[in-house]
Amino acid sequence: MKKLTVNKIIIDNGCYKAYVQENVELEKAQSLQAGNRMLVDSDGLAFVYILEDDSAFYYVSFPQETWSNLKDSYEQTASLMLILAEDIEIELTSIKEELSFLIENIEGNSNYGEEMERAVQEIFS
Known part of the structure; x- marks a missing residue:
């Protein structure tokens, strides 16, 4: 498992693009696919999108x-x-559905921690 951290999201020609702060080797970037699922990192106050290839998972953290x-x-x-490497873009499929599910679950649910619950409500409610 490898963790990548998104450090900025911009709009480019009507499309949102998320950039990671880590360098990803071109060959590895080409092998990764959208995992169509998300997790929550309550301690790190982040949403995490899963990427995968034949041998491993990559956690893409949205702090x-x-x-x-x-x-x-x-x-x-x-x-x-x-955006992972030069000219390597992966569409984060199902992110809206996954994010919607997580936001709905976090609101009013202290299992995620008070700080995470408060932070999500401030931005997404």
């Missing part, structure tokens, strides 16, 4: 600093693309 742009992409019909 709290990116949530306002993540919310914008969530509310639009545009795709959210993850």
